[in-house]
Amino acid sequence: MNFQTLFGLAIVSQVSAVPVGGVQLVHHQQFLKQGAFSVLQNVFLRRLPPRLMYNSCPSQFLGTRESAFVLAVTSAGISHAVTKACSSGMHDSCGCDRTIYDHERQPNFEWSGCSDNIHFGAAFSRKFLDAREKGRVRRNPKLGLTNLHNNHVGRQAVVNRMDIKCKCHGVSGSCEMRTCWRALPDFRSVGTQLRELFQGATFVDYINNRLVPKSALYRISTLPIGGAYPRAHADSGSMSAVNSLPMPTENELIYSTRSPSYCDNDPRYGSIGTSGRRCSEDSKGPDNCASLCCGRQFRREVYLREEKCHCKFHWCCEVRCQICRKTVVIATCN
Structure with missing residues (x-):
């Protein structure tokens, strides 16, 4: 093979x-x-x-x-x-x-x-x-x-x-x-x-031919006035400070571009947005309507659904069920 x-x-x-x-x-x-x-x-x-x-x-x-x-x-x-x-x-x-x-x-x-x-x-x-x-x-x-x-x-x-x-x-x-x-x-x-x-x-930047955490860059006391990151033209002290920063370890994921919100339809990011997505009014998780709808309003639809219930086995050999009506509420992001 x-x-x-x-x-x-x-x-x-x-x-x-x-x-x-x-x-x-x-x-x-x-x-x-x-x-x-x-x-x-x-x-x-x-x-x-x-x-x-x-x-x-x-x-x-x-x-x-x-x-x-x-x-x-x-x-x-x-x-x-x-x-x-x-x-x-x-x-x-x-x-x-x-x-x-x-x-x-x-x-x-x-x-x-x-x-x-x-x-x-x-x-x-x-x-x-x-x-x-x-x-x-x-x-x-x-x-x-x-x-x-x-x-x-x-x-x-x-x-x-x-x-x-x-x-x-x-x-x-x-x-x-x-x-x-x-x-x-x-x-x-x-x-x-x-x-x-x-x-x-960890959010990183590429400085002096190496990846360094951006949070650590802000702590360098030798940064030029205005907080700009040290570049190739910066003094040797700034470069030395950058080179002394720890590099990301094998136990941490890193990213170099901030993520968009994904709340809106944006083909550039392959995001279809959250409009039209079903959400839960009672959930405390990420599917909660307040979170999933990104602060937008959502609409509620209430309807009755028939389903089998109170099923029992009868000898022999049959399962008999009643039909129950259940109120179902569906919430959808605007």
């Missing part, structure tokens, strides 16, 4: 299922702006390979917090899927991770079974997704480096959550000896972590 076939299997088994594994699975409607959901939905539900899927994003969407999440989930999904394919014997040039057997054996413990080869999966994801961004770095270094970083964060979210599973051996389950192997995490936990990183994403 060649790389093209493996890639196809990975896309079919995981990447095209990212709405289940990475977005719907972590209930992104509960943690992303409801307006932003439509943008992510357009990206994910087309079920395209990441390269084409990424091309389908409006250019203004690139570099935003939502874009950072898209990139990280895609990178994590490919890493997870390819690793799983290797362990399942679907590709003849990769298999179980044998490097772990080189580790020193512990008392009453030995490595055995098929450890998931996350190193191969992560390398595959990096080779596929980072190729385009490396070319982008030359044209737009701020965006290119931001995207490369978020790709890496997605892969590391899988790597860092690799688990160790063990099986006991001994008389009557005494566990005198254990055989253990490294196993992929449930993708739900990866998605949950990326959700948290999305919520705490």
Whole structure:
């Protein structure tokens, strides 16, 4: 099986299922702006390979917090899927991770079974997704480096959550000896972590050939009068201060462009707005009418719906139900 076939299997088994594994699975409607959901939905539900899927994003969407999440989930999904394919014997040039057997054996413990080869999966994801961004770095270094970083964060979210599973051996389950192997995490936990990183994403700028948090730039006491960011013409003291700033870590998503509100219809951002969206008057979540309608009014429609109720089993063999009428209220954003 060649790389093209493996890639196809990975896309079919995981990447095209990212709405289940990475977005719907972590209930992104509960943690992303409801307006932003439509943008992510357009990206994910087309079920395209990441390269084409990424091309389908409006250019203004690139570099935003939502874009950072898209990139990280895609990178994590490919890493997870390819690793799983290797362990399942679907590709003849990769298999179980044998490097772990080189580790020193512990008392009453030995490595055995098929450890998931996350190193191969992560390398595959990096080779596929980072190729385009490396070319982008030359044209737009701020965006290119931001995207490369978020790709890496997605892969590391899988790597860092690799688990160790063990099986006991001994008389009557005494566990005198254990055989253990490294196993992929449930993708739900990866998605949950990326959700948290999305919520705490860091806004960055490109200064002196490096990405630095904008919040840290404001704290530099040597900034020129007026608070302008130090550029190439700034004095050596300013440049030294910039170079001393911490760079983003592999445990934080970053973005270089502020997201629009997504409240209004704006084709430039691929946003259809929230007009006409159903909302909940009683919900305390993001689908609350006050939040989803962006402060606009909403209209209420009340109607009666017939549905089966009080169903009982009668011998033999029939289920009989009554018909009940239920009042249903639907709220829609203006």
